[in-house]
Amino acid sequence: MIQASNFFVTLREDGDPKEVASELARRGLWSSPRRNRDGQTTLAVEARSAVVNPRELETIPGVASVFTAGFDCMLLEKQPKIVAVGDQFIGEAPTVVAGPCSVESKEQIADIAGELAGGGVRFLRGGAFKPRTSPHSFHGHGVKGLEWMREAADTYGMQVVTECLSEEDADAVSALADVMQVGSRSMSSQALLNRVGRCGKPVLLKRGMASTIKEWLLCGERLLMAGASAVVFCERGIRSFDPWTRNVLDLGAVAMLSHGFGLLVMADPSHGAGRRDLVLPLAYASTVAGATGVMVEVHNDPGKAVSDGPQALTPREAIVLNQRLQDGFAVAAG
Amino acid sequence: MIQASNFFVTLREDGDPKEVASELARRGLWSSPRRNRDGQTTLAVEARSAVVNPRELETIPGVASVFTAGFDCMLLEKQPKIVAVGDQFIGEAPTVVAGPCSVESKEQIADIAGELAGGGVRFLRGGAFKPRTSPHSFHGHGVKGLEWMREAADTYGMQVVTECLSEEDADAVSALADVMQVGSRSMSSQALLNRVGRCGKPVLLKRGMASTIKEWLLCGERLLMAGASAVVFCERGIRSFDPWTRNVLDLGAVAMLSHGFGLLVMADPSHGAGRRDLVLPLAYASTVAGATGVMVEVHNDPGKAVSDGPQALTPREAIVLNQRLQDGFAVAAG
Amino acid sequence: MIQASNFFVTLREDGDPKEVASELARRGLWSSPRRNRDGQTTLAVEARSAVVNPRELETIPGVASVFTAGFDCMLLEKQPKIVAVGDQFIGEAPTVVAGPCSVESKEQIADIAGELAGGGVRFLRGGAFKPRTSPHSFHGHGVKGLEWMREAADTYGMQVVTECLSEEDADAVSALADVMQVGSRSMSSQALLNRVGRCGKPVLLKRGMASTIKEWLLCGERLLMAGASAVVFCERGIRSFDPWTRNVLDLGAVAMLSHGFGLLVMADPSHGAGRRDLVLPLAYASTVAGATGVMVEVHNDPGKAVSDGPQALTPREAIVLNQRLQDGFAVAAG
Amino acid sequence: MIQASNFFVTLREDGDPKEVASELARRGLWSSPRRNRDGQTTLAVEARSAVVNPRELETIPGVASVFTAGFDCMLLEKQPKIVAVGDQFIGEAPTVVAGPCSVESKEQIADIAGELAGGGVRFLRGGAFKPRTSPHSFHGHGVKGLEWMREAADTYGMQVVTECLSEEDADAVSALADVMQVGSRSMSSQALLNRVGRCGKPVLLKRGMASTIKEWLLCGERLLMAGASAVVFCERGIRSFDPWTRNVLDLGAVAMLSHGFGLLVMADPSHGAGRRDLVLPLAYASTVAGATGVMVEVHNDPGKAVSDGPQALTPREAIVLNQRLQDGFAVAAG
Secondary structure (H helix, E strand, O other), X not given: OOOOOOEEEEEOOOOOHHHHHHHHHHOXXXXXXXEOOOOOEEEXXXXXXXXXXXXXXXXXXXEEEEEEOOOOOHHHHHOOOOEEEOOEEEOOOXXXXXXXXXXXXXXXXXXXXXXXXXXXXXXXXXXXXXXXXXXXXXXXXOHHHHHHXXXXXXXXXXXXXXXXXXXXHHHHHHHHOOEEEEOOXXXXXXXXXXXXXXXXXXXXXXXXXXXXXHHHHHHHHHHHHHXXXXXXXXXXXXXXXXXXXXOEOEHHHHHHHHHHOOOOEEEOHHHHHOOHHHHHHHHHHXXXXXXXXXXXXXXXXXXXXXXOHHHOEOHHHHHHHHHHHHHOEEEOOO | OOOOOOEEEEEOOOOOHHHHHHHHHHOOOOEEEEEOOOOOEEEEEOHHHOOOOHHHHHHXXXXXXXXXXXXXXXXXXXXXOOEEEOOEEEOOOOEEEEEOOEOOOHHHHHHHHHHHHHOOOOEEEOEOOOOOOOOOOOOOOOHHHHHHHHHHHHHHOOEEEEEOOOHHHHHHHHHHOXXXXXXXXXXXXXXXXXXXXXXXXXXXXXXXXXXXHHHHHHHHHHHHHHOOOEEEEEEOOEOOOOOOOOOEOEHHHHHHHHHHOOOOEEEOHHHHXXXXXXXXXXXXXXXXXXXXXXXXXXXXXXHHOOOOHHHOEOHHHHHHHHHHHHHOEEEOOO | OOOOOOEEEEEOOOOOHHHHHHHHHHOXXXXXXXXXOOOOEEEEEOHHHOOOOXXXXXXXXXXXXXXXXXXXXXXXXXXXXXXXXXXXXXXXOOEEEEEOOEOOOHHXXXXXXXXXXXXXXOEEEOEOOOOOOOOOOOOOOOHHHHHHHHHHHHXXXXXXXXXXXXXXXXXXXXXXXXXXXXXXXXXXXXXXXXXXXXXXXXXXXXOOOOOOHHHHXXXXXXXXXXXXXXXXXXXXXXXXXXXXXXXXXXXXXXXXXXHHOOOOEEEOHHHHHOOHHHHHHHXXXXXXXXXXXXXXXXXXXXXXXXXXXXXXXXXXXXXXXXXXXXXXXXXXXX | OOOOOOEEEEEOOOOOHHHHHHHHHHOOOOEEEEEOOOOOXXXXXXXXXXXXXXXXXXHOOOEEEEEEOOOOOHHXXXXXXXXXXXXXXXXXOOEEEEEOOEOOOHHHHHHHHHHHHHOOXXXXXXEOOOOOOOOOOOOOOOHHHHHHHHHHHHHHOOEEEEXXXXXXXXXXXXXXXXXXXXXXXXXXXXXXXXXXXXXXXXXXXXXXXXXXXXXXXXXXXXHHHHXXXXXXXXXXXXXXXXXXXXXXXXXXXXXXXXXXXXXXEEEOHHHHHOOHHHHHHHHHHHHHHOOOXXXXXXXXXXXXXXXXXXXXXXXXXXXXXXXXXXXXXEEOOX
């Protein structure tokens, strides 16, 4: 149960607050006692301490009742644990989504797709509309880029994951993509979430650079409310103070969504680290922390990429990553 | 090579800036060109983009010379990759350091040590001097607690890792501990680093809550300069904005220290998450990201712990963690 | 000049690097020397250290040339320092923008507008479309709310500032507002910026919760490029780790935009602090730091507000704030 | 009253929860209702929403009782609002503490002191022991530097404020300084706080780079508990994500300590901004936000400073700042 707000455990008259607090701590829950006017005691329980089903706490000796404020994730709660995308499934075998930061040309995307598909990668990503910090930078080939990517994917039996940046483009993206992505810069743009959700497709929802887990969940809920057929969360690093990595990949959030809440969550170590030399270790670590897959930037010639080359893997590296994840991988002792 | 400052690649007169930049990008390096007055071109390379040995870049066609500002980690650079602690080694088989947040009594620490040692855990941690936010909280049993822990460790053939909080206590801690710990609240306290280093022991250096990787490295260098026999870094989560986890465990930093710089680094998922239900997934993920071991809080009865109970594992859980890490563990495919 | 990227000062052959570095430090600039292959020296200057016109540095004895990478703020650079909005001006006398978080009813907005206008406040704000974290919360009265606000403003001779949340609503908002606001949740939504800019109105651009100053500037540049007649920046607090204030109001950013770059910038202490008891001290401090005005939440009965009541000022408090700002205010010694 | 933990308002049987919540909101307090088993209602009140005396809330119609968990600031609560330092007072007329980052030589500190004192500045700061990130940097002249500073201060009738970095140096610093400073790198070093407090002097306590307001307050409480005669807090910027300023000066924290809690608090805009061009606007803004004074770095020749030159003011600038603050300053309208 996605219980994310603090809640209250009220004791029977003969309940011993220390004993009950001790039982809560055994379940990983921090609590603090409040005495009511009539001498009755309530323990305020911090939801942030562990994921539990509050209902189960009513069986603790000495507990009279448990009061929870409602939490707005009822649609996420009911979402299936496996999502079909074409002939593929997210939530079963680890998913690797790979492709270039930008779709640069018809040949480029076809080449990359061919190479990746030959190595078993089944999801193709690529930016057709590029959100760029400077208004004067290259912003992508738009619908034309999408069409190139669709064609490449169809040729090689892949599924397309691509970002929708604008309400205006939603229908065009929906027509050509298998999974619509909402990027971290747009995560909190509610109009866009409503518009993308309305397309009725599965959505990959990247976490905003400074969004709390709660805000992220509620944006997922919003997508489902608007009509999205499924939501797959994607952790891509939060903004922090260290200049040596572009972002901090928050694998605690991945573990919480996956193990705690039973949601589908992927990780994007390319943006999470912003350094190619950390992408593979973080990709493996992500799946161990609970991610159902990873999204990585790949370029056939990182040295010539129009954007983000230095964080891109080669197709070969992505294929090895995919292979190891598909096979299960052994972590060698010492 | 621990090259952490930006550096400069100067081209031959016939060097093609685009070609060289392309070669740098292939190695994961972001660069930007500068033209000198005489038309010569220099590429400023961002050290944050990847770990490379700048010397190797001189072999790229078109490169005349590489200029690096010195970086102050020469002692870390030369530190051995394996550290002996008693009959144990850090840097070989995964190290599990386990024990209670606070040493509460002679019996408590002996019980926990016995149980952990019986399950193969060889490093015992425990707080004798406790840094607490409020001056009115329990601050530990001090030297008496240390002696209890030493005795328990000797009985069961374990090594002791414990924090030194004060310059005044350094000799007492040094006399009783095998590894001296500098905590995250003290990481930037240079007088303490100097004093602890002078004891000549191996030191476990936790990362400060908001310390950059560079500051952390330099504190390690300071310990070696002061005389520490070895430094093992320990990532324990950085402070961020989300209230649902106590800190954000930065596994990108672990990967960088381990894979990038070849340093010994552990992770503390107990403080990193502050939630028991995330400790195990993050512990496994840490070792996959490059940690040579993990440090976890363990309590024989988390419900009765005087501090941090809700984030403590049981001894049984710590033993299973240790066993899986010692055996190597297979990550099952989907 | 909005020079925000690092730049390079190359010395004459007879230039003394220490002397030139010293001159740069006198101007507040951090620099570090690089030697070229031919022995020539370049000083890399950190733009983050101070705002200067790089051209002026060419007059320093020993300097041969200054090399700056282009920076993409040419439109901001040329924007006038005073913006006319109806019969009012932003950039002259301090501007107070006041009104309720949500437009709740026709009567409510009319009452508040009447009271504020009677006390000299000339800009009315109010949320018609409300961005709310939970999809199940109240989202505002939409266009109807906008019409009520327009009517209230016209009755009392006020200018309307209101947020545009969606590309779809841009024309409706443009038709009824005098200044279109882009909120912090949407700041990095480039499609929305393009669409709002196209309306050709002045835009109040709130800073994103985790946006850097550079990203914020570039979003302003984007608005101008798309057609906005003017951009007024608005600092509203960045997300940080302390739970006692909702955000951290970054008055250093206000000072930099105002004093350093000569841009129009306001501050929103209501969201910046999230606590009513800090709103007034921060409002005065903002104008002293360089803000050309403040935006505050006001409610005729904060106890009954449908949203954000506890951070709202009463109309009376807003009027006193406005009066003191219009009169210039003396800060008493001791 | 320094009430920093959430607290609970229990209603009479005939109390109307909506009415009481409304009254709380009028006082700036966010609350949320909890129903007990017997139908009685309690409102949980967020202390972070405003500073109030919980006792006063018992007069609200419908309120039965108010329950507050104790908060550990009883010594801070009782501290006088004005602190005598030699013939000077902190807490009355604005205090300007000025001086170089490092005491470089006997002549340097005497020159700066003479110039500052001639312009009315009465507090001299200067680093004798310097905390530096790299162990290989200049670490100050130590006790000799302190003696030079003492002599300069005595010659010109100034009070000395200087940092104590080490438990070992505490007595030496105490013997020569009028106010002992604990720096931001050491704020959470409890052994140092205990040792410095034991000297019985007034202490200037800088805020840690990532310390919460609550942690900061508790470190102040610890100093008083250890014997410090008074604590003056000093906000110096918290670490955040923007590379253009060194830190973010948190004037909301200044307003809260000053206006909310009635504590003595200063601001250090030199470190807060790390850019000379922002120091003066932020200094004035700080006092308007509630600071009882400012601490600024000054150098007679910033171009030659051994450390932090680019953020130092000239003595002349510091004198004008002091003069304007002593005179009270008028903020001109538009």
